[in-house]
Amino acid sequence: VARGDGVDALSRAGAEAADAADPLAGFRERFVLEDPERIYLDGNSLGRLPVATRDRLAAITAEWGERLVSGWPEWIDAPARAGEAIAGLIGAGPDEVVVSDSTTVNLFKLTSSVLDARGPGALVTDRHNFPTDRYVLEGLAAQRGVELRLFDGDPEPSTLPCGPGDVVVLSHVSYRSGALADLRALQAAASERGATVVWDLCHSAGALPVDLRAARAELAVGCTYKYLNAGPGAPAYLYVAEELHDRLRSPIWGWFGQRDQFAMERPYDPEPSIRRFLAGTPPILGLAAVEEGARLTAEAGIDALHAKSVALSELLIALHDARLAPLGFTLDSPRDPARRGSHVSLRHADAWRITRALIERADVIPDFRGPDSVRLGIAPLYTRYVDIWDAVDRLAGHVARGEHEAFDATPGRVT
Amino acid sequence: VARGDGVDALSRAGAEAADAADPLAGFRERFVLEDPERIYLDGNSLGRLPVATRDRLAAITAEWGERLVSGWPEWIDAPARAGEAIAGLIGAGPDEVVVSDSTTVNLFKLTSSVLDARGPGALVTDRHNFPTDRYVLEGLAAQRGVELRLFDGDPEPSTLPCGPGDVVVLSHVSYRSGALADLRALQAAASERGATVVWDLCHSAGALPVDLRAARAELAVGCTYKYLNAGPGAPAYLYVAEELHDRLRSPIWGWFGQRDQFAMERPYDPEPSIRRFLAGTPPILGLAAVEEGARLTAEAGIDALHAKSVALSELLIALHDARLAPLGFTLDSPRDPARRGSHVSLRHADAWRITRALIERADVIPDFRGPDSVRLGIAPLYTRYVDIWDAVDRLAGHVARGEHEAFDATPGRVT
Numbered sequence: 001v002a003r004g005d006g007v008d009a010l011s012r013a014g015a016e017a018a019d020a021a022d023p024l025a026g027f028r029e030r031f032v033l034e035d036p037e038r039i040y041l042d043g044n045s046l047g048r049l050p051v052a053t054r055d056r057l058a059a060i061t062a063e064w065g066e067r068l069v070s071g072w073p074e075w076i077d078a079p080a081r082a083g084e085a086i087a088g089l090i091g092a093g094p095d096e097v098v099v100s101d102s103t104t105v106n107l108f109k110l111t112s113s114v115l116d117a118r119g120p121g122a123l124v125t126d127r128h129n130f131p132t133d134r135y136v137l138e139g140l141a142a143q144r145g146v147e148l149r150l151f152d153g154d155p156e157p158s159t160l161p162c163g164p165g166d167v168v169v170l171s172h173v174s175y176r177s178g179a180l181a182d183l184r185a186l187q188a189a190a191s192e193r194g195a196t197v198v199w200d201l202c203h204s205a206g207a208l209p210v211d212l213r214a215a216r217a218e219l220a221v222g223c224t225y226k227y228l229n230a231g232p233g234a235p236a237y238l239y240v241a242e243e244l245h246d247r248l249r250s251p252i253w254g255w256f257g258q259r260d261q262f263a264m265e266r267p268y269d270p271e272p273s274i275r276r277f278l279a280g281t282p283p284i285l286g287l288a289a290v291e292e293g294a295r296l297t298a299e300a301g302i303d304a305l306h307a308k309s310v311a312l313s314e315l316l317i318a319l320h321d322a323r324l325a326p327l328g329f330t331l332d333s334p335r336d337p338a339r340r341g342s343h344v345s346l347r348h349a350d351a352w353r354i355t356r357a358l359i360e361r362a363d364v365i366p367d368f369r370g371p372d373s374v375r376l377g378i379a380p381l382y383t384r385y386v387d388i389w390d391a392v393d394r395l396a397g398h399v400a401r402g403e404h405e406a407f408d409a410t411p412g413r414v415t
Numbered sequence: 416v417a418r419g420d421g422v423d424a425l426s427r428a429g430a431e432a433a434d435a436a437d438p439l440a441g442f443r444e445r446f447v448l449e450d451p452e453r454i455y456l457d458g459n460s461l462g463r464l465p466v467a468t469r470d471r472l473a474a475i476t477a478e479w480g481e482r483l484v485s486g487w488p489e490w491i492d493a494p495a496r497a498g499e500a501i502a503g504l505i506g507a508g509p510d511e512v513v514v515s516d517s518t519t520v521n522l523f524k525l526t527s528s529v530l531d532a533r534g535p536g537a538l539v540t541d542r543h544n545f546p547t548d549r550y551v552l553e554g555l556a557a558q559r560g561v562e563l564r565l566f567d568g569d570p571e572p573s574t575l576p577c578g579p580g581d582v583v584v585l586s587h588v589s590y591r592s593g594a595l596a597d598l599r600a601l602q603a604a605a606s607e608r609g610a611t612v613v614w615d616l617c618h619s620a621g622a623l624p625v626d627l628r629a630a631r632a633e634l635a636v637g638c639t640y641k642y643l644n645a646g647p648g649a650p651a652y653l654y655v656a657e658e659l660h661d662r663l664r665s666p667i668w669g670w671f672g673q674r675d676q677f678a679m680e681r682p683y684d685p686e687p688s689i690r691r692f693l694a695g696t697p698p699i700l701g702l703a704a705v706e707e708g709a710r711l712t713a714e715a716g717i718d719a720l721h722a723k724s725v726a727l728s729e730l731l732i733a734l735h736d737a738r739l740a741p742l743g744f745t746l747d748s749p750r751d752p753a754r755r756g757s758h759v760s761l762r763h764a765d766a767w768r769i770t771r772a773l774i775e776r777a778d779v780i781p782d783f784r785g786p787d788s789v790r791l792g793i794a795p796l797y798t799r800y801v802d803i804w805d806a807v808d809r810l811a812g813h814v815a816r817g818e819h820e821a822f823d824a825t826p827g828r829v830t
Contacts, residue, residue, distance in 0.1 A: 032477075032480035034480060034481045040483060046486075048480065054476055057472065057476050058476075061472050064461075065463065066449045066450065068455055069457045069461045069780060070780070075647055075648075101695070102516070102669070102694060102695025102696055103695050104671075105667060105694050108666075108669075128680075131670050131673065132671075132694075134683075135670060135672075135673065136669065139664075139667065223696070231479050231700060232479055232486065232699035232700075233699045233701075233702075234698065235698070251554060253551055254520075254550055254551065255519065255545075255550060258546065262826075263785065264546045265785070268553045280547065281647070281648045282648045284646070285646060285647075285648075285700055286700065286701060289700075367484065
């Protein structure tokens with residue numbers, strides 16, 4: 001595979017040349033890199049720490065110490081401010097997103113609100129959707145006495161098993177295979193059948209273009225600690241299309257969703273805006289980290305990030321075909337970049353031991369997803385072409401030499 | 416009021432002498448004090464920043480940057496670790512508390528879980544309970560079609576209006592008046608009538624002794640950003656008595672409540688422990704701050720903190736009687752320290768303007784609760800006797816000179 005300049009694109013020199021030409025290369029320095037030798041391919045699980053976020057967290061901590069309760073008139077708008085910063089990354093209007101709670105709690109709130117407003121249809125998702133999404137639906141189905149309908153395989157518009165009043169929860173990108181759902185076509189198919197979709201954007205926002213308004217998407221949730229780099233357990237976000245703001249109500253009626261919050265002696269009367277989906281006191285430190293992470297992503301630009309994600313993934317897949325397939329690996333992610341998110345899953349019978357060997361012996365950090373996948377995340381803000389090349393090189397070397405065989409074959413606790 | 420040493424206890428010299436004799440005086444230096452002139456009497460709304468917490472937040476941020484996803488095997492236990500630190504402050508067993516979500520979300524989870532397990536009784540609280548507590552119950556009553564029963568006045572064991580299957584939500588300390596409920600007697604009265612109580616400890620934990628096990632309390636929630644000093648919007652906690660762990664289920668089924676969380680291809684099967692009340696990915700920075708705050712409180716000791724809180728409150732009330740009552744103030748908190756929490760509310764027709772004048776002209780920070788209360792919080796970890804004396808002195812001076820009359824009489828947005 002020769003580049004225009006005659007360099008073999010699958011050689012390390014080819015990777016170096018790609019880095020030299022990368023318009024986003026400078027963003028790597030915007031992150032804390034305590035570990036120059038480590039190759040971190042798990043940004044799809046927990047993103048790196050931006051330098052600006054480290055500084056902002058110190059500043060907001062100092063602000064708490066200094067301003068004390070007088071900080072609140074400014075902090076109180078942080079969920080909406082962070083929401084606006086994310087809105088621009090997912091094709092939402094500035095008043096359609098708030099940052100609050102966890103993805104799990106937000107999914108519960110939105111799904112529950114649809115059941116209340118549109119009547120008790122079935123709850124629908126794919127059997128292999130991310131566990132917490134499935135658990136939330138299991139719980140609501142049990143509590144409300146509605147059907148939980150799990151379907152096999154990736155969601156396809158023509159076969160999406162839903163009808164009037166149903167609520168469908170779909171991940172934009174599969175956490176396991178990296179398969180990218182056709183958000184626009186699936187939304188159209190569901191709407192046509194009278195069903196409501198709640199999108200889970202955890203594995204897409206920040207690395208891929210998402211255009212919720214253009215797809216006429218009504219509801220979405222997502223986390224901020226993967227490609228948005230907001231830190232472990234940082235607060236999640238939720239999106240509700242503006243035209244639904246006065247029709248849906250959170251099941252959790254809390255004081256931060258109350259209109260005129262500090263006139264306290266009145267019954268609950270929710271804000272007419274997206275803020276009605278807030279519940280308790282918002283986490284100010286976490287929200288500051290979300291704002292910084294979203295800002296950095298916006299500065300790089302989603303289209304540029306996506307282009308780099310595709311190029312890195314294509315390099316990884318080409319190297320897999322050349323060097324890993326002969327060692328027993330198979331590609332578990334779609335080959336078509338238009339159908340793929342920003343991580344690549346490789347299957348191997350020894351996936352667990354190989355993951356441990358990579359982490360402990362090769363300073364390459366992928367993650368393992370049972371029973372047999374090594375997941376390699378491509379965070380285009382800080383991942384280099386040479387990182388991909390070196391990771392595959394170390395991986396091929398370790399497996400070829402059988403070094404993983406020194407590790408226990410029984411999967412242990414991982415995240 | 417002469418002290419044993421002949422110093423007038425209500426003089427500034429009396430306050431200075433009390434500070435000199437205060438065994439907890441050294442704890443003030445454990446906090447960031449950027450504002451030595453400011454008198455902060457709003458620690459019951461947002462506590463000060465402990466020095467250890469500032470340092471710990473920087474360390475945990477660095478840990479994220481350095482350890483990345485490999486931090487999770489340790490972080491994953493943070494909700495239980497922080498819960499154990501709080502358990503010791505509220506008379507709970509070490510495995511009976513977790514830190515997660517907000518007070519509002521936790522109250523929703525616990526109340527909902529009782530409705531599911533024990534059948535649909537009425538939801539009962541006092542009409543003047545903290546708004547978010549009332550809103551949660553309003554929402555659950557509307558959604559479940561059960562009665563919402565609001566009663567007037569402070570809760571009393573003999574008249575608590577509840578029966579079999581009802582769920583009663585009671586604040587241990589009234590956010591408005593500071594009245595302290597008789598937790599043990601109210602719990603006994605409710606249990607005897609077949610009702611379940613969910614206690615809200617927001618305004619007591621960290622400043623007063625709470626002994627949940629001794630009172631046979633079954634359920635409780637509370638925040639960490641008041642007397643526990645964990646920062647704006649820090650995660651809240653929930654307590655479930657051990658004997659109920661296998662009988663109650665959170666309505667929000669999430670992956671952090673799942674037994675063997677990373678064996679992902681199974682239906683929901685909740686942890687047999689308190690962890691079943693977790694939902695989404697826990698906020699690691701906030702949890703670190705909760706741990707530090709709880710640790711500092713434990714180091715000082717709840718009994719010593721309570722003794723100092725009472726002494727400071729008694730001084731404040733005595734000074735009110737001597738210097739503020741003649742200016743039109745009335746005491747809105749119980750006089751009996753056994754019936755009072757750790758804040759004192761003063762009523763005055765001009766409460767709003769007086770609060771503004773104090774903050775903007777006198778560098779004294781109380782808070783306002785509509786329609787006519789100035790709330791003075793006593794955080795015994797860092798509040799000095801001279802702070803109380805100076806605050807009353809400045810307050811009396813401003814009101815006597817009519818300085819508050821320069822401020823707009825219409826209450827604005829406050830927190």
